[in-house]
Amino acid sequence: MDTFQDTIFKLKRYWADRGCIIQEPYDLEVGAGTMAPETFLRVLGAKPYKVAYVQPSRRPADGRYGENPNRLYKHQQLQVILKPTPEDVIEQYLGSLEAIGIDLRKHDIKFEEDNWESPTLGAWGIGWQVMLDGLEITQFTYFQQCGGMDLDLVPAEITYGLERIVAFLQNVESVYDIEWAPGFKYSEVRLADEQQFSVYNFEMADVPMLWQEFELHEREVQRLLELFRVTKEKQRFPVLPAYDHVLNCSHLFNLLDARGAISVTERVGIIARVRKLAVGVAGAWAEQQNSKEEAAA
Amino acid sequence: MAYFLLEIGAEEIPDWMIEPALEDLRIRFQAAFAAFGGSALITEATPRRLVLLAKDLNEKAPDVESVFQGPYISAGAKAAEGFARKCGIEVDRLAKMQDAKGERYVFHQLTKGQPLAAALSEKLPEIIAGIHFPKSMYWTGKGGVRFIRPIRWILALLDDQVIPFEVAGVKSGNTTRGHRILGPKHPIPVTIENYDEQVLPANFVIVHAGERKRRIEAGLGPDVHKDADLLRTLVYLTEFPTPIRGSFDPSFLELPQEILSTVMRHHQRYFSVIKEDGSLAPEFVAVTNTNADPDGLIRQGNERVLRARFNDARFFWKVDQQKKLSARLPDLEKVTFQAKLGSYKDKTERVVKLASSLAAQTGADANTVEVAALLCKCDLTTDMVKEFTDLQGVVGGLYAKAQGEDDAVATAIYDHYKPVGMDDSIPRTLEGQIVSIADKLDTLRECFKIGMAPTGSKDPFALRRAAQGVVKILFEARLELPLFPLIEDVPPLGAFIKERIQFYLREVLGFAYDEVNAVLAAPLTTIPDLADRADAIHYIRPTADFEPLAASFKRIKNILVQAGAEGPMMIRADLLTAGPERELYEATGRVLSSIQHRPYRDQLASIASLRPGVDLFFDKILVNDPDPAIRQNRLALLYSLLTEFSTIADFSEIVTS
Secondary structure (H helix, E strand, O other), rough: OOOOHHHHHHHHHHHOOOOEEEOOOOOOOOHHHOOOOHOOOOOOOOOOOEEEEEEEEOHHHHHOOOOOOOOOEEEEEEEEEEEEOOOOOHHHHHHHHHHOOHHHHHHOOEEEEEEEEEOOEEEEEEEEEEEOOOEEEEEEEEEEOOOOOOOOOEEEEEEEEEHHHHHHHOOOOHHOOOEEEEEEEEHHHHHHHHHHHHEEEEEEEEHHHHHHHHHHHHHHHHHHHHHHHHHOOOOOHHHHHHHHHHHHHHHHHHHHHOOOOOOHHHHHHHHHHHHHHHHHHHHHHHHHHHHHHHHHH | EEEEEEEEOOOOOOOOHHHHHHHHHHHHHHOOOHHEEEEEEEEEEEOOOEEEEEEEEOOOOEEEEEEEEEEHHHHHHHHHHHHHHOOOOOHHEEEEEEEEOOEEEEEEEEEEEEEHHHHHHHHHHHHHHOOOOOEEEEEEOOOOOOEEEEEEEEEEEEOEEEOOOOOEEEEOOOOEEEOOOOOOOOOOOOOOHHHHHHHHHHHHOOOHHHHHHHHHHOOOOEEEEEOOOHHHHHOOOOOOOOOEEEEOOOOOHHHHHHHHHHHHHHOOOOOEOOOOOOOEEEEEEEEEOOOOOOOOOHHHHHHHHHHHHHHHHHHHHHHHHHOHHHHHHHHHHHOEEHHHHHEEEHHHHHHHHHHHEEEEEEEHHHHHHHEEEEEHHHHHHHHHHHHHHHOHHHHHHHHHHOOOOOHHHHHHEEEEOOOOOOOOOOOHHHHHHHHHHHHHHHHHHHHHHOOOOOOOOOOOOOHHHHHEEEEEHHHHHHOOOHHHHHOOOOOHHHHHHHHHHHHHHHHHHOHHHHHHHHHOOOOOHHHHHHHHHHHHHHHHHOOOOOHHHHHHHHHHHHHHHHHHOOOOOOOHHHHOHHHOOHHHHHHHHHHHHOOOOOOOHHHHHHHOHHHHHHHHHHHHHOOOOOHHHHHHHHHHHHHHHHOOOOOOOOHHOOOOO
16 A cells, blocks of 8 residues: 555656656645646746646644544645646546556546636636545536636646645545554544644634734735836846745635635735735746746747 | 437546536437437436437438528619629529519529538537536646546447547547446447447446436335435436445434534434434445445444534534533624625624514524524534534534523524525424514625626625525414514615515416416515415405406506596595496405405405496496596595405406416
């Protein structure tokens, strides 16, 4: 039986063999692998790209103090971006399941409609949740728009829910019983942060401080975007750091939301504020990429 | 005569879009190739293929001859040359014909009918790319073809010949594909003869939806809860359906049945199994998209997922009981009803007020209605509803009961989303009906106030359904509750509700459109009253006197409009002439006093009996008398006839033959 890490190794190997760059997780808090710049920014523009990475994804509101066997504040996604989408993308995906030891002829696979949308990123796509014997194991999305822009090349995004898949492979009832490495259970590696972050996110996070942080990051993005607009020297301009601040805003919003600090009237407004930042940065990034191509031409 | 087979191979199409897409394909094909005849057009589909088979097509469209008439020969050579130039031939090749005015040039143009193969090649790309889907995507790059999911292959055979064309970079050919897992990885060549009955089944694809349905039904068993919608979903989620049966720990049966079946149906697409006593058995049937489960792995997997889901539900139930519904009221402030309309707390306050006033008008128990209205949205803050949103209301009802609220309150909360569709039943109790009406009316009122009326097919807040639900409750429960005074401060809503009443009377109760219009042009009272009036018209309509009388009413209306006569008008008895005029006046009075408090059918029968008198009046009496006083008096008589008898219906709306 493969451990949690074995399965990750195999998936990474599988996609590396199909031309993907194997990236490491992005080193900021994100709610999903989609938000990492390797997806959010790389899907923009006309340059082909293939990448796979594990992304620890934090969703403060999903925390359950480590008491629910299936729900986690932070779960691990394995994210694959294939831009543009190869024609045999689904066959490649099914091959990846075989690669981690699922004999598809002995199981039931269904592709059920599930379209993805992220209002905070101005992004949406069309796709499926992939069901294996009734268990959702993957989100498969054809990106259509990102940062409010139609995409030049349509990428396929394949997001594996690693805990679910491995719990299935190891036939355990609780994610905490997953064997992460020989002799080490998931609970030994991760239970403490599930507990502590649930306590912090739901009960102790300092709301005024979070708001202050949110506003500081927002102002920094706004400042940078304004400078980008007027600068002639676009190529060296720090668009990527601006995006980091957007990610901070997004995570702080999730924290405030979990903390119950966002009222009805505020909520829609805050989402719009984050989207404005994300769309602004995406636009700047696209412009920067274009100016680079022109310079190269 | 030729057969044409088209298979559009796509990645998995959402189940609910397949039938409409097939119908659209059929219509487009029919329109484009009508000239080629054909004896049958058959469509079939699986999630991965839309299939069309046209039988007995002519191999060539008929030649079409068009005749263009040119100038008369007498118009001279110049005119003739001009016409010939336009037709692209020499003057001496133009034909001539004789008509009443003389001899003229004519041009017979013969358009050769297009060969079928060429027409198919030319038109199919556009037909395929034009199939309408509620939500489509592009995949070949910005500006590329849009379809529901990427097209991966196209099979296009005219008898044994490939019709060549290309859509989104995919070239048509003579191959299909088998089942994703059970079929081979490579394309499979087919012919029209062996396509659906040999090649596809041999590669684990059942292309006929009806056959997949039978295959599922055969595996369900008599103890499985019938569910036509779920069955249809599964028919279009699978290419080779095989039902399997699994079980779950009977201890989960302590959870309410509603929750268990929702988890099974909506989240896992399982059929539930019913015991002989009607209660839920600890079993389920899942429909797989494969041929067998030899090692029981699929069953075990599904059981494991269901166990986790049920454990979640049990966990939610326990956690939710720690805070009573009434203690959740303040939390509703944090639940958005609609961005511009504030929170569910605001909504609750409005609904309580409205429901209480409706209770007072209908004799519903005031306390039950008030408590139910107050608590009905509180389940929105529970973990159970956050997880199983379709159980809104139901969970509230179950929790209210578990927490010791009055049974009547629990039932009213449980039912207050009902009816969720035209086929659903209305709330069981008067109190539930009142809360449901108040909730829906509030949504309608508030949305219309901020201009969010549904447009076309866009109705994000399901306002049509809400209005239809209100009408259905009022009719089926026979609540004599005047609806229009409740919405008179929101003018556009009046017209909207009227449309829904019209729809209900016509489509659900089956009255003719003019009968419905006649009733709705008369005073808008209560829904049961409107329905009774429509029923009376429908009943009396076939009788001999009714339609002629209706025609006379139309005439009266026109006369009054033309004369500019507006009420109120007094009839002076002393100015009435003896004979038909006075007789009509007296008959009117007699009928009026006789129909008081009579059922509508009787009233209409009496009114219809006025017909001979009215006919005679028009026959013998000139309304437009030279004496203005007499003329005015006759108009007043007609006016009174029209208004007195138009309270049931405006007869002039009746379309008479």
